Amino acid sequence: MITVLAGGVGAARLLAGLVQVVDPAELTAVVNTGDDVVLHGLHISPDLDTITYTLAGAVNPETGWGLRGETWQAMGALARFEAVRPPGSGAAATWFSLGDQDLATHLYRTHRLREGAPLSTVTAEVTAAWGLEVRLLPMTDDRVETRVEVAGEGEVGFQEYFVQRRHAVPVTSVRLDGIDTAVPAPGVLAAVDDARVVVIAPSNPIVSIGPLLALAPLRARLEAARDRVVAVSPIVAGRALKGPADRLMAELGHEPSVVGVARIYAPVASVLVVDTSDAELAPAVEAEGLRCLVTPTVMHGPAEAAALGRTVLGAVPA
Amino acid sequence: MITVLAGGVGAARLLAGLVQVVDPAELTAVVNTGDDVVLHGLHISPDLDTITYTLAGAVNPETGWGLRGETWQAMGALARFEAVRPPGSGAAATWFSLGDQDLATHLYRTHRLREGAPLSTVTAEVTAAWGLEVRLLPMTDDRVETRVEVAGEGEVGFQEYFVQRRHAVPVTSVRLDGIDTAVPAPGVLAAVDDARVVVIAPSNPIVSIGPLLALAPLRARLEAARDRVVAVSPIVAGRALKGPADRLMAELGHEPSVVGVARIYAPVASVLVVDTSDAELAPAVEAEGLRCLVTPTVMHGPAEAAALGRTVLGAVPA
Numbered sequence: 001m002i003t004v005l006a007g008g009v010g011a012a013r014l015l016a017g018l019v020q021v022v023d024p025a026e027l028t029a030v031v032n033t034g035d036d037v038v039l040h041g042l043h044i045s046p047d048l049d050t051i052t053y054t055l056a057g058a059v060n061p062e063t064g065w066g067l068r069g070e071t072w073q074a075m076g077a078l079a080r081f082e083a084v085r086p087p088g089s090g091a092a093a094t095w096f097s098l099g100d101q102d103l104a105t106h107l108y109r110t111h112r113l114r115e116g117a118p119l120s121t122v123t124a125e126v127t128a129a130w131g132l133e134v135r136l137l138p139m140t141d142d143r144v145e146t147r148v149e150v151a152g153e154g155e156v157g158f159q160e161y162f163v164q165r166r167h168a169v170p171v172t173s174v175r176l177d178g179i180d181t182a183v184p185a186p187g188v189l190a191a192v193d194d195a196r197v198v199v200i201a202p203s204n205p206i207v208s209i210g211p212l213l214a215l216a217p218l219r220a221r222l223e224a225a226r227d228r229v230v231a232v233s234p235i236v237a238g239r240a241l242k243g244p245a246d247r248l249m250a251e252l253g254h255e256p257s258v259v260g261v262a263r264i265y266a267p268v269a270s271v272l273v274v275d276t277s278d279a280e281l282a283p284a285v286e287a288e289g290l291r292c293l294v295t296p297t298v299m300h301g302p303a304e305a306a307a308l309g310r311t312v313l314g315a316v317p318a
Numbered sequence: 319m320i321t322v323l324a325g326g327v328g329a330a331r332l333l334a335g336l337v338q339v340v341d342p343a344e345l346t347a348v349v350n351t352g353d354d355v356v357l358h359g360l361h362i363s364p365d366l367d368t369i370t371y372t373l374a375g376a377v378n379p380e381t382g383w384g385l386r387g388e389t390w391q392a393m394g395a396l397a398r399f400e401a402v403r404p405p406g407s408g409a410a411a412t413w414f415s416l417g418d419q420d421l422a423t424h425l426y427r428t429h430r431l432r433e434g435a436p437l438s439t440v441t442a443e444v445t446a447a448w449g450l451e452v453r454l455l456p457m458t459d460d461r462v463e464t465r466v467e468v469a470g471e472g473e474v475g476f477q478e479y480f481v482q483r484r485h486a487v488p489v490t491s492v493r494l495d496g497i498d499t500a501v502p503a504p505g506v507l508a509a510v511d512d513a514r515v516v517v518i519a520p521s522n523p524i525v526s527i528g529p530l531l532a533l534a535p536l537r538a539r540l541e542a543a544r545d546r547v548v549a550v551s552p553i554v555a556g557r558a559l560k561g562p563a564d565r566l567m568a569e570l571g572h573e574p575s576v577v578g579v580a581r582i583y584a585p586v587a588s589v590l591v592v593d594t595s596d597a598e599l600a601p602a603v604e605a606e607g608l609r610c611l612v613t614p615t616v617m618h619g620p621a622e623a624a625a626l627g628r629t630v631l632g633a634v635p636a
Contacts, residue, residue: 041360071389077421100389104398111358111410
């Protein structure tokens with residue numbers, strides 16, 4: 001059993017590498033749901049969907065999210081309503097672009113949630129529909145909402161920060177609404193307990209992996225499993241490969257480097273995998289109490305992803 | 319001021335005729351919402367949308383509902399989930415086909431309703447977005463649900479009867495859930511009080527006009543306005559032009575003819591407009607206490623619709 005703590009695109013790419021080197025049926029991904037958003041009455045789970053579409057081979061390769069060959073008729077038609085939406089209304093929100101085929105996933109999920117099915121059950125159904133062998137678990141069936149305090153603007157939802165403002169605004173704090181009462185979804189704690197290796201994917205440490213680590217029962221199990229936990233740094237040469245991890249870390253008082261990543265993960269991971277371009281920082285990483293493993297981590301394609309997967313799985317004693 | 323009590327396709331066609339013969343800004347349509355349905359978490363108002371799309375010149379001319387040039391990517395993708403939906407779940411309901419552009423209307427409506435806007439407000443916004451000059455009022459902002467008792471099957475929602483079962487099953491009763499506590503939407507009663515002519519459109523008397531007549535305060539105003547109320551029979555030569563009005567009337571103990579229609583409308587209308595093919599039934603209609611006006615009522619195109627509109631407006635004394 002291998003368990004991966006996962007955000008969106010970076011995690012999806014690593015998982016696509018791992019399925020090449022181990023039996024996919026032995027893989028479980030515990031996925032962030034703090035980014036989930038209700039738009040137009042639809043429940044959208046961006047990280048779950050990015051991983052699902054990637055592992056199904058259906059993801060848009062240009063963006064790393066959304067579906068290949070997607071059409072945008074619904075969003076195009078929604079623009080008509082922008083002119084009539086009253087001030088203060090969030091309706092006709094075309095800033096969060098939902099493709100027509102992608103909409104089907106949200107329609108199904110929303111319908112099932114309204115029927116009372118927990119998100120973990122719906123996720124199992126959605127991944128079965130897409131033919132996935134990897135098991136995807138939302139971190140929780142409860143509502144956890146990542147809220148971002150934007151300087152000079154106040155608190156906004158994660159997607160309002162990430163997509164609508166293109167994460168190009170200064171952040172003063174991040175709050176995980178609902179985290180204190182949220183319970184890990186069925187199977188999540190066992191997935192950590194039973195795993196030979198737990199991999200923290202190269203996702204944003206603050207807003208993608210952060211919610212998983214802030215889920216107290218999950219964090220406790222990770223601390224107990226620390227010797228079997230390997231993290232992959234999403235920061236390469238001081239920069240996030242994708243998204244605002246570097247900027248967000250700096251703004252929230254973390255060093256935007258593999259050393260800053262090491263400090264965040266030290267309580268729960270015993271190994272940090274860093275890119276060769278950060279080789280010189282290995283001693284500083286190890287000074288934080290983790291073993292530092294230096295290897296190419298940038299996944300340009302399936303071959304690099306598989307190689308990284310193999311390295312990560314070999315990073316802890318069998 | 320002209321007010322039209324309206325269901326879906328038949329009402330939309332008559333309204334498209336009326337806008338040719340009077341200033342559209344003088345027209346109000348009070349529209350059935352008993353057919354409204356929540357699917358995939360989206361609030362769908364089929365009658366309001368059919369009228370909106372028709373008056374906007376955007377309706378699919380083949381079907382009389384939906385949008386011209388529509389695409390069906392979302393529904394196509396939804397089919398993937400039919401195989402994984404558990405028994406008893408209504409999810410992945412592709413029997414109610416939602417076009418991609420049409421979805422935008424439902425996304426907007428649902429978002430606004432969830433923000434707390436009443437349906438009448440949202441309807442004003444949607445019709446403004448489509449550039450309508452005619453005022454559309456939902457009969458109520460409250461939830462009224464037309465429920466249909468199907469022989470040997472039990473009670474189902476209206477769309478489950480109408481679309482999913484293609485209204486090809488025997489009906490033993492129709493129940494309007496919520497009607498007793500529903501309040502007419504703002505403007506509805508005044509639209510009847512202030513109208514020079516109130517037109518009951520050629521819609522299904524049981525399930526389209528029925529909910530409006532069952533709304534007690536509205537019915538009381540119609541009874542008081544009876545001298546100014548003109549109904550157009552949706553039954554022509556014993557048959558419904560579209561949909562199950564004939565069959566439904568027979569199953570529920572009404573004569574499926576213009577005479578049966580006359581009996582239903584006699585308390586609230588003083589004139590019944592019937593098609594020339596029913597000319598011989600005029601005396602029987604008048605025996606029910608309404609004046610019978612015989613004229614071509616089948617609207618093959620804009621010219622016939624305009625002619626019918628002109629006739630209807632001239633049917634009561636100025």
